[in-house]
Amino acid sequence: xxxxxxxxxxxxxxxxxxxxxxxxxxxxxxxxxxxxxxxxxxxxxxxxxxxxxxxxxxxxxxxxxxxxxxxxxxxxxxxxxxxxxxxxxxxxxxxxxxxxxxxxxxxxxxxxxxxxxxxxxxxxxxxxxxxxxxxxxxxxxxxxxxxxxxxxxxxxxxxxxxxxxxxxxxxxxxxxxxxxxxxxxxxxxxxxxxxxxxxxxxxxxxxxxxxxxxxxxxxxxxxxxxxxxxxxxxxxxxxxxxxxxxxxxxxxxxxxxxxxxxxxxxxxxxxxxxxxxxxxxxxxxxxxxxxxxxxxxxxxxxxx
Numbered sequence: 001x002x003x004x005x006x007x008x009x010x011x012x013x014x015x016x017x018x019x020x021x022x023x024x025x026x027x028x029x030x031x032x033x034x035x036x037x038x039x040x041x042x043x044x045x046x047x048x049x050x051x052x053x054x055x056x057x058x059x060x061x062x063x064x065x066x067x068x069x070x071x072x073x074x075x076x077x078x079x080x081x082x083x084x085x086x087x088x089x090x091x092x093x094x095x096x097x098x099x100x101x102x103x104x105x106x107x108x109x110x111x112x113x114x115x116x117x118x119x120x121x122x123x124x125x126x127x128x129x130x131x132x133x134x135x136x137x138x139x140x141x142x143x144x145x146x147x148x149x150x151x152x153x154x155x156x157x158x159x160x161x162x163x164x165x166x167x168x169x170x171x172x173x174x175x176x177x178x179x180x181x182x183x184x185x186x187x188x189x190x191x192x193x194x195x196x197x198x199x200x201x202x203x204x205x206x207x208x209x210x211x212x213x214x215x216x217x218x219x220x221x222x223x224x225x226x227x228x229x230x231x232x233x234x235x236x237x238x239x240x241x242x243x244x245x246x247x248x249x250x251x252x253x254x255x256x257x258x259x260x261x262x263x264x265x266x267x268x269x270x271x272x273x274x275x276x277x278x279x280x281x282x283x284x285x286x287x288x289x290x291x292x293x294x295x296x297x298x299x300x301x302x303x304x
Contacts, residue, residue: 001056002292003049003167003209005040005079005123006071012079014040015071016056017208018064022076027069040082040209044150045259049166053211080123081148081169081206086258088116088203090173091247092193094240094266111242111250114193116173116203116264122296124207128174128279130300131199138178142267143225143281143294145218145237146171146205147244149261156252158245164257165248167209168218170281170294171264174202174273204279205262208292215285218244225271226280226293233269240266275300 002017008024014037015022026038036052037043043052056064064070092112122128130139150166176196215221219238224231237244244265251257273279277298283291 001049001053001061001211001214003040003043003211004076004207004292005081007077007079008071012039012083014038014043016052016064018070020065021070021072023064023067023070028064028067031067031069041084041260044082044148044166047151047259049150049209049211053213057213078124078207080121080126080204081209082260083121084118085121085260085262086118087255088118088121088262088264089251089255090114090116090197090264091242091266094242095235095268111247113251114197117198120198120200120203122201122204124204124294124296126204126296127201127299128172128204128273128296129199129201130273130275130298130302131176132301135179136176136199138176139273140175140177140270141225141227141273141279141298142173142175142270143223143279143283144171144173144264144267145221145223145244145283147248147263147265148209149248149257149259149263151259152257154252154256156249156257158249161245161248162212164252165212166259167211168215168283168291169205169209170207170283170291171262172204172279172281172294172296173197173264173267174199175270176202177270177272203264204294204296205264207294210291215289217286221283221285221289223268224282224284225268226282227271227273228278229280231282232271233267235268237265242266273298275303
């Protein structure tokens with residue numbers, strides 16, 4: 001099953017993706033008399049998505065096509081997948097190729113990790129704003145596989161990691177690379193990660209949440225960094241230094257997880273973005289599998 005948050009009647013509402021568009025959960029509740037939560041964060045925190053998925057896979061997919069209230073695909077306006085997760089957790093340099101971009105070696109013992117603030121968050125079609133700060137001279141965008149945590153948990157084993165998640169999504173994570181590389185100490189100095197990762201609009205995610213049952217082997221997914229419609233770099237999840245099972249398990253034993261936390265797993269390579277560009281994340285897989293691409297235009301605040 002795939003879900004999204006769309007703009008509807010001046011609000012942001014969760015909906016289920018159908019063959020013709022997106023059916024708001026509110027319309028499903030009204031038609032069937034059910035009581036599913038009607039915004040994405042509440043669906044996650046109430047643990048409703050597994051139940052919805054079971055219904056969907058046991059005949060609900062076909063039933064959805066008969067329920068009134070679908071927003072046609074051509075009229076859908078996506079919002080961010082949800083707002084105000086307790087934590088956004090990023091993994092840096094998780095592919096060797098990307099580590100070379102900033103003159104560093106890929107971390108092997110423990111992953112290179114950082115937090116992002118919730119107010120950096122935007123969604124599909126929103127502007128990525130390049131900072132006004134004069135020292136900010138080179139912003140890069142990074143396409144990544146996002147993992148959405150489905151429950152509050154600690155000490156999850158690697159074998160049981162999928163029990164802690166509720167789905168996957170596409171992510172664009174931005175870095176103000178000139179500050180990261182241009183200061184003292186060493187290239188790519190982690191002392192500056194808080195600064196370079198937390199400008200407004202520096203984290204886009206969505207537009208859809210894909211439930212794990214639709215992804216039989218996450219290790220075979222290919223993440224593509226796409227710059228102005230051209231694939232700049234791509235790599236498969238099985239080439240990560242730290243695989244999703246380890247990332248979920250390890251961090252569950254450090255800070256733990258809350259339902260709705262976002263784990264951004266690292267990029268094949270970053271690409272330089274400038275005013276007027278379109279940054280895009282595509283994720284594809286075997287047998288024609290693909291996620292809805294995430295696209296964001298770029299606006300340089302120094303010029304506008």
